[in-house]
Amino acid sequence: MSEIFKCKHCQAEYDVAYSVGTIETGSRDCDVCGKQMDSWTDSRRPVYALKNSAPGGTPGSGAD
Numbered sequence: 001m002s003e004i005f006k007c008k009h010c011q012a013e014y015d016v017a018y019s020v021g022t023i024e025t026g027s028r029d030c031d032v033c034g035k036q037m038d039s040w041t042d043s044r045r046p047v048y049a050l051k052n053s054a055p056g057g058t059p060g061s062g063a064d
């Protein structure tokens with residue numbers, strides 16, 4: 001079973017599955033806009049899989 005997570009910055013949709021382990025802190029940057037879209041401190045670590053990328057993107061052109 002998976003959930004849908006939507007990036008609050010660019011609305012990209014991800015399937016989310018949870019990996020259960022020890023409690024740890026983490027964060028995830030959006031694959032599309034590169035901004036931090038989630039963070040957690042939990043024993044359930046979310047694993048995001050991008051559902052669809054927005055058309056018109058130019059991969060590799062991001063400045064960082």
Ligand SMILES: [Zn+2]
Nearest residue numbers: 007010030033
């Ligand atoms: Zn995003």
